[in-house]
Amino acid sequence: xxxxxxxxxxxxxxxxxxxxxxxxxxxxxxxxxxxxxxxxxxxxxxxxxxxxxxxxxxxxxxxxxxxxxxxxxxxxxxxxxx
Numbered sequence: 304x305x306x307x308x309x310x311x312x313x314x315x316x317x318x319x320x321x322x323x324x325x326x327x328x329x330x331x332x333x334x335x336x337x338x339x340x341x342x343x344x345x346x347x348x349x350x351x352x353x354x355x356x357x358x359x360x361x362x363x364x365x366x367x368x369x370x371x372x373x374x375x376x377x378x379x380x381x382x383x384x385x
Contacts, residue, residue, distance in 0.1 A: 310339060310380060312380065312381070312382055313379050313380065313381070314339075314379065314380045315377055315378070315379055316336065316337035316338065316339065316377070316378055316379070316380055317336060317337065317338045317339075317340065317341045317343070317344035317375050317376065317377050317378075318334050318335060318336030318337050318338065318344055318375070318376050318378070319334065319335040319336055319338075319344040319345070319347035319348050319351075319373055319374075319375060320332060320333075320334055320373050320374050320375070320376055321333050321334075321335065321347070321348065321351050321371055321372075321373040322371065322372050322373055323351075323355070323370060323371050324370045324371070325370070326370075335347045337378075337380075341375055341377070344375040345375055347373075348372075348373035348374065348375065351369075351371040351373065352369045352371050352372060352373070353369070354371070355369050355370040355371040356368070356369045356370075357369060357370065
């Protein structure tokens, strides 16, 4: 998905780092972004944590655990002609 990241040189950007635990117990890490604000990256971490919440088999209520966890990283943009 294309994003508009037309920002100043050396601008601070953020990305969401999501650590998934698959049903077979294997883990994988994916990155989403870049985003222009920390809030947007945090929202992606929250989305995946909530979307993959472990639910009680009888009541379907969240147990407080999730098959996704994550954090936010920050970096700077360096533009170079290619």
